[in-house]
Amino acid sequence: MSSKTEKTNQENIFSSKTLTYFLQLAETMNYTQTAQLLGITQPALTQQIKKLEHTVEAPLFYSVGKKLHLTEAGQIMLRTTKDIYELLNQATDEIQQNSSATQGKISIGLLASIEDRVLERFAIEYYQTNPEIEISFHMLTRKEIWERLENNQIDLAVMYLPDDSIKNWKPYRSKKIFDEDLLFLDPDPKRANRKRIRYADTISQPWVMYPEKYYLNVFLKEAYRNQLVDPPHIAAEFTTPKQILDFAQATKLYTALPNSFVQAHELDKTFNPLPFEPALRFELAFVYRRDKEEIPRIAKFFEEFGKYMENLDYISRLKSNTPQNEV
Known part of the structure; x- marks a missing residue:
C-alpha cells in the first residue's frame, strides 16, 4: 500500500x-x-x-x-x-499545566439534583478577585457528567459519592466538599416529636422523588434493600429538589431530600425533616481527572475554595441569605 x-x-x-x-x-x-x-x-x-x-x-x-x-x-x-x-x-x-493561574476557563459540571447556592456564591466572589478566569457551570445528569469527564469536556464535576456507576476510578481523583445526609420530610403531625425515623415507617403512602436512574433514587432504594424493607412506591418524579419539594408540599406525599437543600430552603411548617435510622449518609465532592489539580488555574481554584470554606462552614453558608462578602 x-x-x-x-x-x-x-x-x-x-x-x-x-x-x-x-x-x-x-x-x-x-x-x-x-x-x-x-x-x-x-x-x-x-x-x-x-x-x-x-x-x-x-x-x-x-x-x-x-x-x-x-x-x-x-x-x-x-x-x-x-x-x-x-x-x-x-x-x-499537559499543555494546560503550563497555562496561567489567573487566566483561562474552568468548566464545572454540577449534578442537577444538588443545592448549588454555596458554589454559586463562591463563583461570584472568585470572579471579583480573578476577573480573567471564566467559570462556566453546567447542570448535568450523572451519565452526562461521567461522559464529559471522560472526554475532557469539563474540568471538574460536583457530585455525590460513593458512585458505583463508574468501574474504573484509576484516571480520577476526588476532593470532599462536605458530608451530606438524606432527610425524610415527614408530614405526619403524630410524629412531630420524633428525632429519627425507621425505614419501615416511611412506606405507608406514595413518594415523590427523583427519576429512576438518578443517584439519590438509586442510593435510597439500595438503602431500603439493605434494611430488608420494600422500597417506597414512587408516584411522581422530578429532576430538581425544588420541584420535588413543591410537589410534596402541595400533595403531602412522602419524600426525602439532602440536608443541604433543607437548610437552604424554608419548608412548610407541617413538614418535619427527620434523619433515617440508621442514617443515610454520603458526601458531596469535586471529581476530576487525576492531573487536573496540577493545572495552575485549577490548583488556584481549589486553594481559594478551601479558604472560602475555612471562613464559614458549608451549612452556615447555606442558611445565610446574604453572600459572605456582604455580611
Whole structure:
C-alpha cells in the first residue's frame, strides 16, 4: 500500500466525527437512539459507520434479531479509539499545566439534583478577585457528567459519592466538599416529636422523588434493600429538589431530600425533616481527572475554595441569605 493511500485511509478514519459516531453507537447499540443523541439522521449515521468499516476492511457490528453486537474487529476499534481519546486527554492536560493561574476557563459540571447556592456564591466572589478566569457551570445528569469527564469536556464535576456507576476510578481523583445526609420530610403531625425515623415507617403512602436512574433514587432504594424493607412506591418524579419539594408540599406525599437543600430552603411548617435510622449518609465532592489539580488555574481554584470554606462552614453558608462578602 502506498504512503498516499495510507494517508487517505487515516484521514477517512479520523476525519470529521466518524469516531464520535462509532463510540456513541458502541455505547447505545441502537442506530435510532444514537442518531437522535447525535442530532443527525439515521442514514447519515449508517453512512459514516459503513465508511469506517470500508476503511478498516472489516465489519464492526453484527445483528442477532434486533440486537446489535460488536464484532471482534469492532472490539479492537473500540479499545483503540478509547486509547486515542485517553492520549488526547493527556496531551490536553499537559499543555494546560503550563497555562496561567489567573487566566483561562474552568468548566464545572454540577449534578442537577444538588443545592448549588454555596458554589454559586463562591463563583461570584472568585470572579471579583480573578476577573480573567471564566467559570462556566453546567447542570448535568450523572451519565452526562461521567461522559464529559471522560472526554475532557469539563474540568471538574460536583457530585455525590460513593458512585458505583463508574468501574474504573484509576484516571480520577476526588476532593470532599462536605458530608451530606438524606432527610425524610415527614408530614405526619403524630410524629412531630420524633428525632429519627425507621425505614419501615416511611412506606405507608406514595413518594415523590427523583427519576429512576438518578443517584439519590438509586442510593435510597439500595438503602431500603439493605434494611430488608420494600422500597417506597414512587408516584411522581422530578429532576430538581425544588420541584420535588413543591410537589410534596402541595400533595403531602412522602419524600426525602439532602440536608443541604433543607437548610437552604424554608419548608412548610407541617413538614418535619427527620434523619433515617440508621442514617443515610454520603458526601458531596469535586471529581476530576487525576492531573487536573496540577493545572495552575485549577490548583488556584481549589486553594481559594478551601479558604472560602475555612471562613464559614458549608451549612452556615447555606442558611445565610446574604453572600459572605456582604455580611
